[in-house]
Amino acid sequence: MKKRRNRDHIMGRYILIMLGIVAVAVAVGLRLFSTTVIHAEAWEAKAESLNRTRLVEPERGKILADDRTVLAANVNFYTPRLDLRSEGIKKDTLMRYLKPLADSLAVLSPYRSAKEWADLIAETYNHRFTKRGTRSFPIGNKLTYSQLQRMKKFPFINLGRGKSGFYYEEQPRRCYPYGRMAGRSIGKLTYDTVKGRVAGNYGLERALDDMLYGIPGEASSTQFANSIGLWEHKPAVKGYDVLTTINVALQEIVEQELITVCRATEADWGTAVLMEVATGEIKAISNLKYYPNINDYAEGENRAVWGFEPGSVMKPISMMVALEDGIVSNLDATIATGHSFAYAHARPITDSHGMASMRIRDVIAYSSNIGMAKIILRKYESQPGMFHHRLRTMGFFDPLNVGISGETIPVVDSVGNKNWDRVKLSRMAYGYSTHIPPLCTLTIYNAIANGGRYVRPRLVQRFMREGEPDSIVPLSYIRDQVCTPGNARKLAEMLRNVVEYGTGKSLNNDRVAIAGKTGTCYVNVAGSGYSAKKRLSFCGFFPYDNPRYSCIVVMEGANCGAARSSGTVLKNIALKLYSLGLLNNSSDFRLNASEHPSQPTFFASAGSMSDIAGKTGISSRRQFRAPRSTAAGEVPEVLGMGAREAISRLERLGLRVKMSGYGYVARQSISPGTKVERGTLVELTLRE
Numbered sequence: 001m002k003k004r005r006n007r008d009h010i011m012g013r014y015i016l017i018m019l020g021i022v023a024v025a026v027a028v029g030l031r032l033f034s035t036t037v038i039h040a041e042a043w044e045a046k047a048e049s050l051n052r053t054r055l056v057e058p059e060r061g062k063i064l065a066d067d068r069t070v071l072a073a074n075v076n077f078y079t080p081r082l083d084l085r086s087e088g089i090k091k092d093t094l095m096r097y098l099k100p101l102a103d104s105l106a107v108l109s110p111y112r113s114a115k116e117w118a119d120l121i122a123e124t125y126n127h128r129f130t131k132r133g134t135r136s137f138p139i140g141n142k143l144t145y146s147q148l149q150r151m152k153k154f155p156f157i158n159l160g161r162g163k164s165g166f167y168y169e170e171q172p173r174r175c176y177p178y179g180r181m182a183g184r185s186i187g188k189l190t191y192d193t194v195k196g197r198v199a200g201n202y203g204l205e206r207a208l209d210d211m212l213y214g215i216p217g218e219a220s221s222t223q224f225a226n227s228i229g230l231w232e233h234k235p236a237v238k239g240y241d242v243l244t245t246i247n248v249a250l251q252e253i254v255e256q257e258l259i260t261v262c263r264a265t266e267a268d269w270g271t272a273v274l275m276e277v278a279t280g281e282i283k284a285i286s287n288l289k290y291y292p293n294i295n296d297y298a299e300g301e302n303r304a305v306w307g308f309e310p311g312s313v314m315k316p317i318s319m320m321v322a323l324e325d326g327i328v329s330n331l332d333a334t335i336a337t338g339h340s341f342a343y344a345h346a347r348p349i350t351d352s353h354g355m356a357s358m359r360i361r362d363v364i365a366y367s368s369n370i371g372m373a374k375i376i377l378r379k380y381e382s383q384p385g386m387f388h389h390r391l392r393t394m395g396f397f398d399p400l401n402v403g404i405s406g407e408t409i410p411v412v413d414s415v416g417n418k419n420w421d422r423v424k425l426s427r428m429a430y431g432y433s434t435h436i437p438p439l440c441t442l443t444i445y446n447a448i449a450n451g452g453r454y455v456r457p458r459l460v461q462r463f464m465r466e467g468e469p470d471s472i473v474p475l476s477y478i479r480d481q482v483c484t485p486g487n488a489r490k491l492a493e494m495l496r497n498v499v500e501y502g503t504g505k506s507l508n509n510d511r512v513a514i515a516g517k518t519g520t521c522y523v524n525v526a527g528s529g530y531s532a533k534k535r536l537s538f539c540g541f542f543p544y545d546n547p548r549y550s551c552i553v554v555m556e557g558a559n560c561g562a563a564r565s566s567g568t569v570l571k572n573i574a575l576k577l578y579s580l581g582l583l584n585n586s587s588d589f590r591l592n593a594s595e596h597p598s599q600p601t602f603f604a605s606a607g608s609m610s611d612i613a614g615k616t617g618i619s620s621r622r623q624f625r626a627p628r629s630t631a632a633g634e635v636p637e638v639l640g641m642g643a644r645e646a647i648s649r650l651e652r653l654g655l656r657v658k659m660s661g662y663g664y665v666a667r668q669s670i671s672p673g674t675k676v677e678r679g680t681l682v683e684l685t686l687r688e
Contacts, residue, residue, distance in 0.1 A: 270554065413434075
């Protein structure tokens with residue numbers, strides 16, 4: 001009986017349990033039916049709201065030099081962290097590896113000593129479950145990929161995330177390997193509130209932002225087996241890589257020569273553009289400005305595309321109009337000039353290089369304001385506004401569309417026929433009452449060097465993806481001919497006369513024949529009129545017989561004339577290119593042919609005031625023999641190199657570099673040929 005009662009009692013419990021299970025199952029089934037059938041739309045909407053699609057940022061395209069050297073690129077940096085609350089960490093294992101781990105961290109992240117790293121890790125582990133404890137802490141900052149891989153091999157960390165709590169965060173950053181080089185033309189990034197993302201702020205980064213940015217992708221959060229991750233619905237498309245025309249070697253030469261003369265002449269700012277005559281490719285562009293807080297020059301605004309009163313560099317453009325319109329034909333005919341020309345009851349036009357009369361061809365050589373004004377007035381005095389129309393038909397006001405944000409077009413007033421309009425025309429003829437960007441002036445001079453072919457300047461060669469060309473920016477012309485080849489030759493001869501015996505004669509030398517024009521203009525201060533400060537220009541091309549490059553240099557506030565300041569920059573650039581054999585010449589100079597029969601030399605600017613005083617010939621330039629070759633694994637010789645090239649060669653071998661001075665390497669602390677030991681410090685002394 002007792003057994004029977006126990007069995008009935010147990011069966012009763014089983015029945016109750018089974019009924020409970022059936023009831024729960026029925027409730028779950030009803031709930032499932034309600035969720036998936038009756039209220040399916042509401043739950044699907046709720047799931048969709050929790051699983052929102054988000055944009056995946058594309059990788060921004062690179063900006064490359066003409067040889068595909070990287071000028072701007074996205075680089076991933078990493079912040080490694082330790083999560084000491086990880087369940088897989090064993091205390092005895094951590095303590096056993098603590099010292100070697102701290103020693104390793106002190107080498108890769110030296111902002112703490114080995115003892116400080118050891119104390120931090122031990123204290124954080126001991127308080128990992130208290131209020132003082134933190135979930136994780138960084139053990140490095142902005143590590144490169146190679147540094148991250150090195151850290152993954154450290155003692156304890158190499159046990160893996162589960163046993164060490166090691167993980168890292170990835171942060172993409174835009175990097176500019178060459179620093180300020182052509183900085184205003186390349187540009188920078190900033191957050192754009194209109195676009196709602198990081199975008200270009202100026203330069204190519206801004207002008208070509210949509211091309212560089214790429215196409216965003218789409219992804220949503222999805223629960224995987226052991227974590228929540230992003231499920232990619234639409235992959236992001238990487239932005240285009242932009243292949244520019246900038247040449248790193250030429251850019252360094254232009255920057256160095258510009259900063260040397262800016263320092264020597266105490267200029268407020270300077271800008272220089274070097275262009276290839278045949279193609280219009282901009283090979284170098286530098287914009288420097290003096291900053292009192294650093295007592296030196298650094299990258300400034302891109303004044304190469306800003307409009308300024310150009311001064312006398314406008315005269316060859318006016319002379320081009322005169323030749324094309326037949327206003328002058330016999331260049332040996334004389335024109336009365338004198339020292340002062342009272343015209344239309346306005347303030348007289350004066351000539352600082354005045355003489356009673358001169359040949360028409362010498363109006364440019366001696367930079368005669370009076371001569372140029374009289375020539376233009378011969379045809380346009382009765383209809384001053386037609387001078388503007390004539391420049392327009394030449395294509396002078398056509399946008400260049402180089403790709404530099406902030407680009408402006410020339411401003412030359414379209415005047416009427418009143419007395420004041422005639423006065424204004426007489427000033428326009430020699431560069432006042434106009435606002436012309438230096439790049440536009442350079443483009444006209446480039447056409448003179450190019451036989452009259454008015455090639456459009458280019459800063460971008462092509463757009464690429466995955467290293468393959470996608471589209472090419474072709475060579476194009478503003479006008480096939482801005483003037484006849486014959487008139488181009490006449491203008492080129494006049495520009496050569498400027499350097500041979502005219503206002504730029506201090507630039508004449510026996511190495512590179514330069515043709516160009518000086519320009520001086522008093523700076524007009526808004527609301528105050530013209531000040532005593534001058535804007536000094538030189539625009540020209542070289543070599544004269546077979547022009548390879550055209551160049552314009554503009555400086556403001558220099559303490560000497562246009563030839564001694566801007567002209568000296570152009571001359572030094574030409575001589576440097578000549579000494580490096582880049583002007584279709586043979587660079588075989590010898591420091592001492594008998595002692596160094598196989599070591600060619602090259603020339604670097606001395607940068608002293610004697611250069612600015614006109615003694616910038618080869619005899620006053622420093623000579624360096626070419627660096628001797630060294631074997632792989634040995635410290636190379638970098639004497640005579642620019643800072644950028646020297647640093648690049650040394651850092652590629654794992655050496656650390658410290659510099660002092662500026663100019664070119666005159667001394668290196670470790671002798672060439674010494675066996676390379678990675679991490680060793682090499683001190684470089686630079687001199688002009």
